[in-house]
Amino acid sequence: MSELLKIDHISYSYHSLEGETPALFDVSFNVMDGEFLGIVGPSGCGKSTLLSLIAGLLSPSCGSIYINGKDIKSSGKNIGYMLQKDHLLDWRNTLKNVTLGLEIQHKLTDNSYVQINDLLNTYGLITFKNSYPSELSGGMRQRVALIRTLLLEPDILLLDEPFSALDYQTRLEVADDIWGIIRKEKKTAILITHDISEAISMADRVIVLSSRPGTVKKTFDINLSIENRTPFAARSAPEFKDYFNMIWKELNHNEQKE
């Protein structure tokens, strides 16, 4: 695996008349090609800010972000970003929601419809092609949002607490779904969550951020001794509890210092 993304000593502060809010401080880490990276941290520690920086929606106050060794602005690489909620547009049906990104980037061709049909078929949405978001379940909506992102053929997928709006049971199902899709499409992904179990069950590596201003506290490589790993199966791996305790301690330690 080669290095795909390099976060190099970045800091970021929000400015308002009430003052400056340092959100991230001196964050550095790398992401390998094809890796599934989990990032956990207390709420408000700058996780969403970090993804906005990687997606190029914000520019770091200091430091740089590289993809394949090139600065992110000039790399020409596509970055897919899934927000906390699916944000399907309720006046568009499934098909029109899925094509939104392609429309915006003027990449919608007859060929894309073949690909869209394939994806909708594979992920159990084909019968809901003409349905409106209000007719879809939470899990289906999340999958539509993911397909909308995948169609832009991102080199890196950013997921910002994508399951936090779902109830617990749906959450486990959708985590399996989304994880399966990402693995099958061989995408590099960064998953943000404040749910430790979710991070361990899905990621190859978990980074723990400190509370605000966020900085990298510790990194855990997740090695689970189970076959046919899925997020759900991972939860019953013997090492799962140990990882949970280690990460929990790291997060908690961090809170006490505050």
Place this chain on the structure above:
Amino acid sequence: MSRKNRNVSSESLDISTAQLAFIRRHVLRTRRIRIYQIVILIGFISLWEVTAHYGILNSFVFSSPSRVMKTIISMGASGQLFYHTGITLLETLVSFFLVNFLGIAVAVILWWNYSLSKVLEPYLIVLNSLPKSALAPVFIVWLGNNVKTIIVAAVSVAVFGTIINLYNDFKSVEEDRIKLIHTLGGNKRDVLFRVIIPSNIPSIISQMKVNIGLSLVGVVIGEFLAAKAGLGYLIIYGSQVFTCVYILVLFRLPLSIYLCLNRLIEI
């Protein structure tokens, strides 16, 4: 997923007796409401006729339903009624389109340019709170005694409120929806045309509904002062005609325009 499908089809195929009873109750209630409405209307007209006939009501000021009917028929026969109604309708439609066009266009410009919106905000609020009917004489002096004055008066009644309301609606679109467009590689134009405008279609339509009424009121006020034709002119023209036309203005015209617009929206 399949369960959901089955539910839908079973609903549409066999209707349970409870559902039938519900529908029957609904139909009965709707019919009862209609009957009460008609009874109130007939009662009102009869009361008016009787009190006018026995001199309880000053029939010189308030006229009476039978005299109103007679006036309508004679004016209808001479074609006068259609002429004046047509003029007012035309002026109302022109003002209505101008109000909506200007309202939407200016709201978009203000949404696009934050500094401009801040600069203009106090002026808009002042203009909106001015008593517009009091401005009509100013328009006459400024624009002359003609149709231009009527249209400008009518537009001024509705346009500032439209701008303020739509701009506020545009601004209150969820921040994350705008972020979504940016994450998909879109720019401000994409945000405008794919999120701001489409998500505000309902508020634009309800604003339009309000504007029909306001344009009509504005046109009639303008016609009071500056017209040689139209329903507002007729109202001023004679006290006999006064009541008759007043009813037309209050009930018939807006009602028919409302119905037309509703039909349009449903298509």
